[in-house]
Amino acid sequence: xxxxxxxxxxxxxxxxxxxxxxxxxxxxxxxxxxxxxxxxxxxxxxxxxxxxxxxxxxxxxxxxxxxxxxxxxxxxxxxxxxxxxxxxxxxxxxxxxxxxxxxxxxxxxxxxxxxxxxxxxxxxxxxxxxxxxxxxxxxxxxxxxxxxxxxxxxxxxxxxxxxxxxxxxxxxxxxxxxxxxxxxxxxxxxxxxxxxxxxxxxxxxxxxxxxxxxxxxxxxxxxxxxxxxxxxxxxxxxxxxxxxxxxxxxxxxxxxxxxxxxxxxxxxxxxxxxxxxxxxxxxxxxxxxxxxxxxxxxxx
Numbered sequence: 001x002x003x004x005x006x007x008x009x010x011x012x013x014x015x016x017x018x019x020x021x022x023x024x025x026x027x028x029x030x031x032x033x034x035x036x037x038x039x040x041x042x043x044x045x046x047x048x049x050x051x052x053x054x055x056x057x058x059x060x061x062x063x064x065x066x067x068x069x070x071x072x073x074x075x076x077x078x079x080x081x082x083x084x085x086x087x088x089x090x091x092x093x094x095x096x097x098x099x100x101x102x103x104x105x106x107x108x109x110x111x112x113x114x115x116x117x118x119x120x121x122x123x124x125x126x127x128x129x130x131x132x133x134x135x136x137x138x139x140x141x142x143x144x145x146x147x148x149x150x151x152x153x154x155x156x157x158x159x160x161x162x163x164x165x166x167x168x169x170x171x172x173x174x175x176x177x178x179x180x181x182x183x184x185x186x187x188x189x190x191x192x193x194x195x196x197x198x199x200x201x202x203x204x205x206x207x208x209x210x211x212x213x214x215x216x217x218x219x220x221x222x223x224x225x226x227x228x229x230x231x232x233x234x235x236x237x238x239x240x241x242x243x244x245x246x247x248x249x250x251x252x253x254x255x256x257x258x259x260x261x262x263x264x265x266x267x268x269x270x271x272x273x274x275x276x277x278x279x280x281x282x283x284x285x286x287x288x289x290x291x292x293x294x295x296x297x298x299x300x
Contacts, residue, residue: 041061041063069233218276
């Protein structure tokens with residue numbers, strides 16, 4: 001059970017916050033104009049925390065998470081840490097039987113190499129390592145344990161599907177996990193506000209989420225001197241990203257998710273990835289007119 005001060009208090013705070021929000025019509029119009037020609041389905045949710053203004057486009061539509069599901073897995077692992085069932089310094093031994101394709105470094109470890117839980121979490125989040133992610137999902141108790149935690153946080157559409165009994169059919173549609181732009185942005189906000197488990201554990205999760213190797217999408221459109229937490233997700237026809245920015249004029253969070261993309265290429269010119277960069281730039285410059293930023297040309 002997540003150790004909140006009170007589930008009722010959290011519900012009331014969420015309810016009150018939602019009803020106090022105002023739509024940023026200018027930003028919303030900018031976003032809608034930019035995505036008009038996108039060849040796929042897209043959802044966007046932006047929340048400026050200080051002003052409590054939002055911009056939303058298909059924000060409650062369900063999308064595949066791809067590797068963004070590693071954020072709910074992080075919460076599941078930290079719940080076990082809070083309960084004393086796992087420790088960050090706890091040692092583990094890698095077996096080459098765990099080797100798995102896709103992103104990450106642990107698949108290149110030698111058989112019987114020693115690691116620890118903290119390193120595994122870092123690899124999962126920083127390098128989006130698939131081996132450690134699947135391993136950590138197991139240690140967290142799988143979707144059977146993680147999904148109820150998401151429900152308790154009010155994230156009823158955010159689910160782990162892979163290797164989760166009863167979700168085989170939905171896995172065929174959404175893959176490893178599913179969420180909505182609004183819910184994933186909310187999860188980042190809850191972590192930022194110290195409301196996931198408690199302030200101490202939220203603080204540590206926030207620190208892990210700061211370090212991103214894959215920083216060429218949204219993060220490339222934000223000045224490097226600004227602190228951010230982020231997570232990307234990519235499969236052939238779905239690309240997404242969730243980012244929380246500690247901006248000078250106040251923190252803001254946004255989540256951009258896509259699916260059914262016509263462009264399934266794996267280059268920097270991928271349509272969804274280029275669109276994500278443009279949207280991130282629009283959002284930054286909308287909120288920070290006194291700190292305009294134009295990204296540098298990529299270094300090859």
